[in-house]
Amino acid sequence: MQKPETKSPPGPKNGISLTEAQEMQNDTLGFVMKAAAQYGDIMRYRIGFWDVYFLNHPDYIQHVLLDNWKNYGRQTFQFKKFALVTGDGLLNTHGERWQKHRRLMQPSFHQKKLGGMAEAMWSAVGRLGDRWDRLLVENGGTAEIEVDSHMLRLALEIVGQALFSLDLTAEADHLSQEMLEMMTYIVYRSQNLLALPAIVPTPRNNRFRRTLNKLNRRIQEMIAARRQAGEAVHDDLLDLLVFSQDATGQGLSDVEIRDEVMTLMIAGYETVASGMSWLWSLLAEHEDVQARLVAELREALGNGRPTYRQMSQLPILNGVIQEGFRLYPPSWLITRRSLAPDQIGGYDIPAGSLVVLCPYAIHRHPDFWPDGERFDIGRFLDGAEKAQHKYAYIPFGGGPHLCIGKPFAQLEAALTLGTLLPRFKLTHARPKPAVDPQVTIRPSDGLWMNLTRRD
Numbered sequence: 001m002q003k004p005e006t007k008s009p010p011g012p013k014n015g016i017s018l019t020e021a022q023e024m025q026n027d028t029l030g031f032v033m034k035a036a037a038q039y040g041d042i043m044r045y046r047i048g049f050w051d052v053y054f055l056n057h058p059d060y061i062q063h064v065l066l067d068n069w070k071n072y073g074r075q076t077f078q079f080k081k082f083a084l085v086t087g088d089g090l091l092n093t094h095g096e097r098w099q100k101h102r103r104l105m106q107p108s109f110h111q112k113k114l115g116g117m118a119e120a121m122w123s124a125v126g127r128l129g130d131r132w133d134r135l136l137v138e139n140g141g142t143a144e145i146e147v148d149s150h151m152l153r154l155a156l157e158i159v160g161q162a163l164f165s166l167d168l169t170a171e172a173d174h175l176s177q178e179m180l181e182m183m184t185y186i187v188y189r190s191q192n193l194l195a196l197p198a199i200v201p202t203p204r205n206n207r208f209r210r211t212l213n214k215l216n217r218r219i220q221e222m223i224a225a226r227r228q229a230g231e232a233v234h235d236d237l238l239d240l241l242v243f244s245q246d247a248t249g250q251g252l253s254d255v256e257i258r259d260e261v262m263t264l265m266i267a268g269y270e271t272v273a274s275g276m277s278w279l280w281s282l283l284a285e286h287e288d289v290q291a292r293l294v295a296e297l298r299e300a301l302g303n304g305r306p307t308y309r310q311m312s313q314l315p316i317l318n319g320v321i322q323e324g325f326r327l328y329p330p331s332w333l334i335t336r337r338s339l340a341p342d343q344i345g346g347y348d349i350p351a352g353s354l355v356v357l358c359p360y361a362i363h364r365h366p367d368f369w370p371d372g373e374r375f376d377i378g379r380f381l382d383g384a385e386k387a388q389h390k391y392a393y394i395p396f397g398g399g400p401h402l403c404i405g406k407p408f409a410q411l412e413a414a415l416t417l418g419t420l421l422p423r424f425k426l427t428h429a430r431p432k433p434a435v436d437p438q439v440t441i442r443p444s445d446g447l448w449m450n451l452t453r454r455d
């Protein structure tokens with residue numbers, strides 16, 4: 001019998017060359033953009049023993065994330081490394097367990113709950129504003145600060161308080177350090193395919209295990225305290241995880257709860273912080289947009305406290321956040337593994353293939369985002385975004401695995417800018433940092449800015 005003809009997407013014939021491998025390591029995003037320009041919207045790279053399919057067209061992205069999403073699981077290198085820290089949480093799972101846990105947690109991120117969460121966000125942002133005020137008094141009215149670390153601390157305090165009723169004010173600095181250490185370890189393991197397994201007692205692995213054990217103990221204490229209380233009194237996500245039962249009366253185990261708590265801390269922390277850092281940087285670069293935003297905020301809010309409802313009704317604020325997340329999508333890489341053979345754009349995708357989507361690249365696709373490097377909030381004003389292909393803009397992914405924290409993150413960004421921007425001005429103190437694609441896209445060597453009071 002004649003073998004059916006297979007059609008493979010364009011890409012280098014003989015696999016990735018040594019030069020290309022080095023380029024990919026040194027400037028991953030540059031490499032991806034160059035490859036997309038050379039090979040088009042779908043390409044195949046052979047890296048070592050693996051075929052990697054890179055998709056850079058919204059139709060193809062929609063196919064993987066929505067139309068045929070069940071066929072694209074998360075058994076990828078990226079997620080396996082995450083699992084070292086998060087276990088089998090929502091971010092790493094795909095099948096029945098994922099569905100059960102997603103259904104359980106979804107109501108906690110419902111619009112109705114966000115009003116209450118806004119309180120926690122507002123208090124944490126208020127404390128940051130007070131710290132900035134004190135810094136300015138101590139430094140004679142101007143201070144050079146590393147904005148990214150301030151945003152990381154803020155995001156951690158907010159996740160702790162809003163989801164788990166945890167006041168992390170006193171420990172946020174060292175906890176943030178420990179979380180970052182774990183993220184750095186995940187990146188190290190992802191980039192070093194020959195690194196010894198985590199159980200081998202190398203100094204790096206030992207340090208990782210120590211930090212992970214410490215954080216695990218902290219989460220275990222939280223779970224134990226809730227179980228001891230015997231009933232849900234906080235009305236937060238942790239109560240939901242600890243006291244929920246399925247139809248058979250079965251609740252989640254401590255390990256399952258730990259995995260979800262760790263997942264939410266990890267997924268909801270560095271992402272928001274890096275998104276916020278780039279927003280500050282963009283506003284500093286675009287004084288005209290900043291002035292329009294300050295005017296909008298002052299007119300709408302006066303000196304009052306911004307509310308949850310007001311936040312969604314401010315077009316410039318919304319435009320700045322959406323356009324900022326387009327240019328600097330914190331989660332710059334989404335990976336999947338095909339479970340059964342499939343076809344995309346007329347090309348064959350064999351079972352077991354690694355499929356890679358890059359929000360950073362699709363957000364600059366010239367057919368969908370003309371002059372893509374330009375910061376232009378008009379792309380998101382007066383409903384302009386409605387004309388856009390939905391899967392040309394994927395800072396929060398899409399389909400059933402769409403980021404569960406999307407409304408939470410958007411509100412957090414809005415409240416942070418809405419509260420701090422009318423009071424403080426940040427300008428670049430050093431040249432604008434390059435983009436460093438770690439777990440999220442971070443400012444390399446930090447984001448150093450001069451802080452002053454606006455008035």
Ligand code: HEM
Binds near residue numbers: 159
């Ligand atoms: C600007 C901030 C954020 C960005 C850019 C972001 C981005 C993303 C993306 C792209 C995905 C999809 C991953 C995939 O399909 O493989 C995702 C999933 C997820 N995100 Fe976020 N996220 C942000 C904030 C948050 C927050 C605040 C939380 C929780 C408090 C959170 C929790 C999650 C979880 C649990 C998932 C897995 C969802 C599932 O598969 O069901 N994220 N996020």
